[in-house]
Amino acid sequence: MAGDDVILVVEDVVKRFGGVVAVDHCSFSVRRGTITGLIGPNGAGKTTLFNIIAGFYRPDSGRIWFEGRRIDGLPPHRIFARKIARTFQIPRELKRMTVLENLMLVPEHQCGERLFDAWFRPRRVRRQEEAIRRQAEEVLKFVKLDHLRDAYAANLSGGQKKLLELARTMMSEARLILLDEPGAGVNPTLMRDLVGYIQHLREMGRTFLLIEHDMDLVMEICNPVIVMSNGRLLMEGTPEEVRRDPRVLEVYLGA
Amino acid sequence: MLQLAVYGVISGSILALGAIGLTLVYGILNFANFAHGDLMALGAYLALFFKVGLGLPMWLAFPLSMLSTAFIAVGLDRVWFRPLRQRGAGVVLLAISSLALALILRNIIRMLWSPQARYYSRTIHFPFTVPLLQVRINWQQVLIFGVALGLVILVTLFLQRTKLGKAMRATADNFQLALVSGIDTERVVLWTWLLGAALAAAGGILLGMSVRLQPIMGWDLLLPIFAATILGSIGSPYGAMAGALIIGLAEELSTQFIPTEYKGAVSLLLLVVVLLVRPQGLFGGRRR
Amino acid sequence: MELSGLLAALVFTSIFAGIYALLCLGLNLQWGFTGLFNIGIAGFYAIGAYTTAILTTPPSPYHLGGFQLPIPVGLLGALLTSGVLAYLIGKPTLRLREDYLAIATIGIAETLRLVLKNEAWLTNGVQGLRDIPRPLPGAFGRAYDLFYLGLVVGAIVVVYVASERLIRAPWGRVLRAIREDEDVAASVGKDVFRFKMQALVLGSMVMGLGGGFYAHYVKFISPETFNPLMGTFIVWVMLMAGGSGNNRGALLGAFIVWGLWSLSDLVTGLLPPPLDTRASYLRVILIGLVLQGILLKRPQGLLPER
Ligand SMILES: Nc1ncnc2c1ncn2[C@@H]1O[C@H](COP(=O)(O)OP(=O)(O)O)[C@@H](O)[C@H]1O
Numbered sequence A: 001m002a003g004d005d006v007i008l009v010v011e012d013v014v015k016r017f018g019g020v021v022a023v024d025h026c027s028f029s030v031r032r033g034t035i036t037g038l039i040g041p042n043g044a045g046k047t048t049l050f051n052i053i054a055g056f057y058r059p060d061s062g063r064i065w066f067e068g069r070r071i072d073g074l075p076p077h078r079i080f081a082r083k084i085a086r087t088f089q090i091p092r093e094l095k096r097m098t099v100l101e102n103l104m105l106v107p108e109h110q111c112g113e114r115l116f117d118a119w120f121r122p123r124r125v126r127r128q129e130e131a132i133r134r135q136a137e138e139v140l141k142f143v144k145l146d147h148l149r150d151a152y153a154a155n156l157s158g159g160q161k162k163l164l165e166l167a168r169t170m171m172s173e174a175r176l177i178l179l180d181e182p183g184a185g186v187n188p189t190l191m192r193d194l195v196g197y198i199q200h201l202r203e204m205g206r207t208f209l210l211i212e213h214d215m216d217l218v219m220e221i222c223n224p225v226i227v228m229s230n231g232r233l234l235m236e237g238t239p240e241e242v243r244r245d246p247r248v249l250e251v252y253l254g255a
Numbered sequence B: 001m002l003q004l005a006v007y008g009v010i011s012g013s014i015l016a017l018g019a020i021g022l023t024l025v026y027g028i029l030n031f032a033n034f035a036h037g038d039l040m041a042l043g044a045y046l047a048l049f050f051k052v053g054l055g056l057p058m059w060l061a062f063p064l065s066m067l068s069t070a071f072i073a074v075g076l077d078r079v080w081f082r083p084l085r086q087r088g089a090g091v092v093l094l095a096i097s098s099l100a101l102a103l104i105l106r107n108i109i110r111m112l113w114s115p116q117a118r119y120y121s122r123t124i125h126f127p128f129t130v131p132l133l134q135v136r137i138n139w140q141q142v143l144i145f146g147v148a149l150g151l152v153i154l155v156t157l158f159l160q161r162t163k164l165g166k167a168m169r170a171t172a173d174n175f176q177l178a179l180v181s182g183i184d185t186e187r188v189v190l191w192t193w194l195l196g197a198a199l200a201a202a203g204g205i206l207l208g209m210s211v212r213l214q215p216i217m218g219w220d221l222l223l224p225i226f227a228a229t230i231l232g233s234i235g236s237p238y239g240a241m242a243g244a245l246i247i248g249l250a251e252e253l254s255t256q257f258i259p260t261e262y263k264g265a266v267s268l269l270l271l272v273v274v275l276l277v278r279p280q281g282l283f284g285g286r287r288r
Numbered sequence C: 001m002e003l004s005g006l007l008a009a010l011v012f013t014s015i016f017a018g019i020y021a022l023l024c025l026g027l028n029l030q031w032g033f034t035g036l037f038n039i040g041i042a043g044f045y046a047i048g049a050y051t052t053a054i055l056t057t058p059p060s061p062y063h064l065g066g067f068q069l070p071i072p073v074g075l076l077g078a079l080l081t082s083g084v085l086a087y088l089i090g091k092p093t094l095r096l097r098e099d100y101l102a103i104a105t106i107g108i109a110e111t112l113r114l115v116l117k118n119e120a121w122l123t124n125g126v127q128g129l130r131d132i133p134r135p136l137p138g139a140f141g142r143a144y145d146l147f148y149l150g151l152v153v154g155a156i157v158v159v160y161v162a163s164e165r166l167i168r169a170p171w172g173r174v175l176r177a178i179r180e181d182e183d184v185a186a187s188v189g190k191d192v193f194r195f196k197m198q199a200l201v202l203g204s205m206v207m208g209l210g211g212g213f214y215a216h217y218v219k220f221i222s223p224e225t226f227n228p229l230m231g232t233f234i235v236w237v238m239l240m241a242g243g244s245g246n247n248r249g250a251l252l253g254a255f256i257v258w259g260l261w262s263l264s265d266l267v268t269g270l271l272p273p274p275l276d277t278r279a280s281y282l283r284v285i286l287i288g289l290v291l292q293g294i295l296l297k298r299p300q301g302l303l304p305e306r
């Protein structure tokens, strides 16, 4: 199909933890430029699926392609290098580092990360640092955290930490961003902002795969929506289709 | 060979007594207790105090030492480790703190009992040859093995049959899961120290009987019991027993191929091999 | 007269404090910035000392070599062997949970001590290595110690500057990220294993260098010098006291703790025979309590990270 540019393909992925089958023969794909929703009751296996895509878990079986290349089994840093970024469901800020440092960490190919350059090419490192700092400051301004740039990340509020997670992915060149419940525990005002940021980023050309429990948010920005239950793929469709599907209602009420 | 294997089984059964306590504490409190070896040494010296100091017979000094070591361990947990846990100290800081405790215990032993080697008795035990097997052994070694085996069996029964024992295994295996399934984890922690330290004391005493008592013995035990624990998967008492047996056997059999002085390095070698090949241990499914 | 004696003692003490300061800087790279749990410092310290000793001593029938090479070559050798040893330990452990490194480093330090004791052809066993040369032995007359202190301070300055430069660079930022949460570091594309390995190897090389400076000053080394207390534990106390994650704290901790330790040595030395050995055990107990006190009351140390 024309324009049907698939960025991510998940094929028949299985992951077990002891007796629990957390992800049970899941297959789906994500089209470029979409905000694809991933919903399902607690314990459905959504986060586990993210961890597999991002390389934190190795699937027991199954394959994953990103932009046409196999990525399953690669370690997390290699997956990031392929331009996939992820956030964590429970924010994992780098506590004893400032908000600015949390962001400046992200960009790839920093020459100052090499011992030789760090020792012997301080000027070059400094120049690059300046550029990265400016980028980080822009991102902070965009998510309205700029007044906190020198605060320790540990001192942020829950909602601000969520923003920091998102901001981290914005520092990357990732073409696919995996957001794990970005709106959980976030107040309504911030939620509006968040929706705005995500939509803006999509317009800038990024693709999102987004886990969310807030149905209003999902219905508003996601299309298509994938529904998981008990590790399996239940259905995939437009928000309307999902809303009307009796099976979806059933798993949510049953849960 | 068979002769060495017999020695290996004996020393493995002694190590098992130490490794069981270590693995339970490791699994339940989730930190590497580097003071566990010195707890073993303390038990050995307390028995010396009861036997030589107070003139009690060994069959009395032995359980008395187990009992007092157990209570000392609980007391130490209260005053030493619990305040750190309550401050939210991470596993590494707890481990460092245990290193400090180890040093303190060792030097208390040196202070109270002198740094020289000590013995429970001066009796020399003459070996005899076991018919059929052609293995030479003395009665004391038989006794040591019997006691160690008896204790290991008792512990196994305890862990298998009693409610507390099952709760302990469950907690050591997965603390979070135990917490949500309503196990009284505080009680489990208490009993873990009691049991672990009592067994540690027993192991220390038996080692003291078979070799000698030295303040440094606890430090020397550390690597073998840690190797046994990791070999058998952290948190698994049965794994620790098996691991200890493997270490004991490997140490003795290694003397066929490498100088006896390097017995102590065998644990490290096995440890590194396990970490390379199967870091979750031989008996565990736990990741990382 | 009195004053010059005091000064000499001060210089003497400072030399050792300075050597410990090197060990602290090494440990700070590993633990302070990266969160690597090395409790086998004694092993790297020892291999550094022995390497340079074997390379620089005059030929001897009692052990390998000596090769009578210049001291700088010996120190380079020390850097090399301690780095290689760290690499070998890091390889199987750095991908695993943090305390495995601790157990492996204890294991290697103890095993190394066995080797030093038993491989007499290599190390002259428990008799140790003697006649380790000093740099410019004839020069400076009675001010020699002052000269050596200058060398040690020079080494500290070089290591300090090199370390600070790394820490302030993006390299150090990655290290601190790994310390805070290595999954996050991995999720933004950092090869955690590579950075940990670099920190482990570099830190251990600094420890090896410390061993080298020790050997060339005391001229005689034996396996017992590198015991867990003096080779490892006290370095931890120094770093925790000074402030891990802060290189200035590491230096401060080394000098303060070594100062107090030497002072307590002086005091116990004044006691009559049976008491003096007892008191020496008491000192160790006290230093253990000091560490626990720091962990409980001031885990960030005297000079916190920032
Ligand atoms: N690391 C793990 N170890 C064991 N079980 C896990 C682990 N991670 C997830 N699970 C289990 O896998 C299932 C799916 O969990 P998860 O992916 O977190 O669900 P969701 O994100 O959809 O709420 C749950 O039953 C959970 O208990």
Ligand SMILES: [Mg+2]
Binding pocket: A046, A047, A048, A089
């Ligand atoms: Mg989830």
